Amino acid sequence: MNLLIINFNFMGLEQFLIDYPWLLLLLGLWTLPWKGVALWKAARNTHKWWFIALLVINTLAVLEIIYIFIFSRRQKEQL
Numbered sequence: 647m648n649l650l651i652i653n654f655n656f657m658g659l660e661q662f663l664i665d666y667p668w669l670l671l672l673l674g675l676w677t678l679p680w681k682g683v684a685l686w687k688a689a690r691n692t693h694k695w696w697f698i699a700l701l702v703i704n705t706l707a708v709l710e711i712i713y714i715f716i717f718s719r720r721q722k723e724q725l
Contacts, residue, residue, distance in 0.1 A: 684710035687718040
């Protein structure tokens with residue numbers, strides 16, 4: 647059985663990406679929908695700084711998920 651063991655040395659990073667190109671594709675497919683929804687919500691809520699941070703920073707969807715479920719909630723309008 648071939649186990650995937652991730653080795654985080656910089657000399658082997660290029661070889662790792664050559665050996666496992668599907669992993670990069672999988673990470674991209676995981677991140678893209680989260681980033682799209684988070685950017686859409688930030689734009690609709692006029693959260694300019696969140697939009698810029700979400701666009702520039704890549705955290706493999708961690709920041710996007712936090713924004714969607716915590717910070718994108720609209721404040722209830724005061725009556």
